[in-house]
Amino acid sequence: xxxxxxxxxxxxxxxxxxxxxxxxxxxxxxxxxxxxxxxxxxxxxxxxxxxxxxxxxxxxxxxxxxxxxxxxxxxxxxxxxxxxxxxxxxxxxxxxxxxxxxxxxxxxxxxxxxxxxxxxxxxxxxxxxxxxxxxxxxxxxxxxxxxxxxxxxxxxxxxxxxxxxxxxxxxxxxxxxxxxxxxxxxxxxxxxxxxxxxxxxxxxxxxxxxxxxxxxxxxxxxxxxxxxxxxxxxxxxxxxxxxxxxxxxxxxxxxxxxxxxxxxxxxxxxxxxxxxxxxxxxxxxxxxxxx
Amino acid sequence: xxxxxxxxxxxxxxxxxxxxxxxxxxxxxxxxxxxxxxxxxxxxxxxxxxxxxxxxxxxxxxxxxxxxxxxxxxxxxxxxxxxxxxxxxxxxxxxxxxxxxxxxxxxxxxxxxxxxxxxxxxxxxxxxxxxxxxxxxxxxxxxxxxxxxxxxxxxxxxxxxxxxxxxxxxxxxxxxxxxxxxxxxxxxxxxxxxxxxxxxxxxxxxxxxxxxxxxxxxxxxxxxxxxxxxxxxxxxxxxxxxxxxxxxxxxxxxxxxxxxxxxxxxxxxxxxxxxxxxxxxxxxxxxxxxxxxxxxxxxxxxxxxxxxxxxxxxxxx
Numbered sequence: 357x358x359x360x361x362x363x364x365x366x367x368x369x370x371x372x373x374x375x376x377x378x379x380x381x382x383x384x385x386x387x388x389x390x391x392x393x394x395x396x397x398x399x400x401x402x403x404x405x406x407x408x409x410x411x412x413x414x415x416x417x418x419x420x421x422x423x424x425x426x427x428x429x430x431x432x433x434x435x436x437x438x439x440x441x442x443x444x445x446x447x448x449x450x451x452x453x454x455x456x457x458x459x460x461x462x463x464x465x466x467x468x469x470x471x472x473x474x475x476x477x478x479x480x481x482x483x484x485x486x487x488x489x490x491x492x493x494x495x496x497x498x499x500x501x502x503x504x505x506x507x508x509x510x511x512x513x514x515x516x517x518x519x520x521x522x523x524x525x526x527x528x529x530x531x532x533x534x535x536x537x538x539x540x541x542x543x544x545x546x547x548x549x550x551x552x553x554x555x556x557x558x559x560x561x562x563x564x565x566x567x568x569x570x571x572x573x574x575x576x577x578x579x580x581x582x583x584x585x586x587x588x589x590x591x592x593x594x595x596x597x598x599x600x601x602x603x604x605x606x607x608x609x610x611x612x613x614x615x616x617x618x619x620x621x622x623x624x625x626x627x628x629x630x631x632x633x634x635x636x637x638x639x640x641x642x643x644x645x646x647x
Numbered sequence: 648x649x650x651x652x653x654x655x656x657x658x659x660x661x662x663x664x665x666x667x668x669x670x671x672x673x674x675x676x677x678x679x680x681x682x683x684x685x686x687x688x689x690x691x692x693x694x695x696x697x698x699x700x701x702x703x704x705x706x707x708x709x710x711x712x713x714x715x716x717x718x719x720x721x722x723x724x725x726x727x728x729x730x731x732x733x734x735x736x737x738x739x740x741x742x743x744x745x746x747x748x749x750x751x752x753x754x755x756x757x758x759x760x761x762x763x764x765x766x767x768x769x770x771x772x773x774x775x776x777x778x779x780x781x782x783x784x785x786x787x788x789x790x791x792x793x794x795x796x797x798x799x800x801x802x803x804x805x806x807x808x809x810x811x812x813x814x815x816x817x818x819x820x821x822x823x824x825x826x827x828x829x830x831x832x833x834x835x836x837x838x839x840x841x842x843x844x845x846x847x848x849x850x851x852x853x854x855x856x857x858x859x860x861x862x863x864x865x866x867x868x869x870x871x872x873x874x875x876x877x878x879x880x881x882x883x884x885x886x887x888x889x890x891x892x893x894x895x896x897x898x899x900x901x902x903x904x905x906x907x908x909x910x911x912x913x914x915x916x917x918x919x920x921x922x923x924x925x926x927x928x929x930x931x932x933x934x935x936x937x938x939x940x941x942x943x944x945x946x947x948x949x950x951x952x953x954x955x956x957x958x959x960x961x962x963x964x
Contacts, residue, residue, distance in 0.1 A: 363749050370748070454737070455736030460753070462701060462703075465721075645698075646703040
């Protein structure tokens with residue numbers, strides 16, 4: 357198994373795809389971080405009014421101490437982890453498309469071994485992407501945010517943890533889907549469309565139809581966003597003083613955790629989706645005739 | 648684990664792709680120490696058979712084994728069998744050396760093996776070039792190098808001459824023969840007998856997914872009756888003299904010559920001399936294996952149901 361893991365690792369490091377995707381990933385992460393800080397500052401300026409003072413008196417915290425940067429961090433993580441997901445999706449679809457899968461299967465004890473080796477290597481890449489994403493988001497946020505809006509050390513640690521977990525799971529989800537949709541362009545477009553458009557539309561219509569909000573938290577994007585969003589909502593609320601019950605759900609939606617379960621349960625739900633995609637891919641790849 | 652015999656055994660192998668029968672009840676064995684040609688026209692089922700042998704395509708029925716085991720039971724397949732297949736791809740932006748280092752890691756051989764096989768196939772100077780810039784022939788050499796990475800006991804090559812220049816073909820021929828002389832097994836497919844005639848010792852000829860012949864190439868040659876083509880001064884007198892001499896198969900050709908089967912040119916010349924017939928020209932017809940191959944494989948796309956053939960070893964079907 358170690359041999360195959362090394363082989364899969366070499367496959368990823370001997371082409372330019374890993375850094376070709378990492379560059380836009382960190383640029384978007386940095387941009388997201390910078391924008392988060394700027395929007396936070398603008399919010400503080402806007403709320404420096406008599407109304408805001410009344411509100412802050414009511415909840416016991418002044419607007420410049422609200423951890424608004426957290427929401428931007430969560431949204432930036434959700435957006436940028438799509439890059440490692442695409443990186444993962446090209447793991448199998450790229451091999452099938454370029455027909456290198458033939459040599460891969462000819463040099464592996466079994467197709468199962470190949471799939472497992474890919475899973476391990478891409479999980480590692482997911483972690484690397486996750487750390488890079490968190491690092492660049494943090495850089496952007498720190499450069500532009502009011503110090504009072506930044507999370508504390510524990511908050512940063514928790515955000516880093518869920519960012520890395522989210523990135524690993526997204527990458528593995530991509531690997532699974534890449535085996536099911538073996539066309540490189542096809543799987544890339546499908547994933548982008550689903551995570552940016554299709555599920556957001558589905559969530560919108562679900563809410564419009566009056567369906568239970570919790571359904572959203574069981575959808576792929578809803579659950580993986582809930583992983584980071586729930587942590588962010590909890591961190592914000594912990595420092596926000598007294599927040600009315602009806603405002604909590606609005607804040608969770610802003611954080612991307614609308615209808616989502618607690619962070620670890622959201623992670624497990626998305627892990628289920630990863631298992632479904634990977635299991636389907638596994639079943640297909642182990643039976644597929646390579647002609 | 649496998650028995651290390653180097654034996655390839657295909658038994659009653661059948662593959663159905665929907666309504667299409669690509670391979671039908673195919674059986675043959677390939678022994679170590681020789682180069683075996685796997686021949687048949689395009690679409691005969693060669694590639695499908697080889698891919699079933701290599702575990703890439705699942706047979707509908709029957710078995711294909713290497714060293715007594717199916718491919719997925721070989722443990723470290725790259726150390727047992729190396730394969731060059733059609734449509735075997737390369738990442739265009741990966742260098743030749745890196746391509747080999749990837750699979751060297753998978754097989755579990757030292758990285759130095761990558762440079763050794765690159766030199767062996769004549770790509771040493773192109774090691775750090777991206778494969779996307781390679782010619783078809785260079786890619787084919789790289790595929791051979793990949794197959795050799797694990798120093799395998801068995802080599803399976805599907806149409807390896809495709810894209811190779813004459814120098815490459817000559818190199819491959821010599822290489823495969825010396826590889827087999829080391830007691831290893833080489834199975835090489837082609838749709839042209841002439842392409843592999845000088846390389847192979849044994850042949851398996853298939854058509855319509857069925858075995859038409861398998862055995863030594865020499866047996867195939869011997870089964871083609873030799874003919875002597877003679878231009879006599881008196882056709883009738885020579886034909887009579889030959890019949891009196893015990894020759895049964897005499898045929899008059901449209902150009903006036905006699906085609907005499909079952910004897911050599913010296914015999915015919917001696918009979919002509921004794922009969923007082925002048926001989927203006929005489930020649931022994933060369934064994935035309937290509938024609939024989941065509942006879943064995945013809946009719947695949949003739950549009951009618953072919954007569955059933957029974958496979959036999961070392962003889963005609």
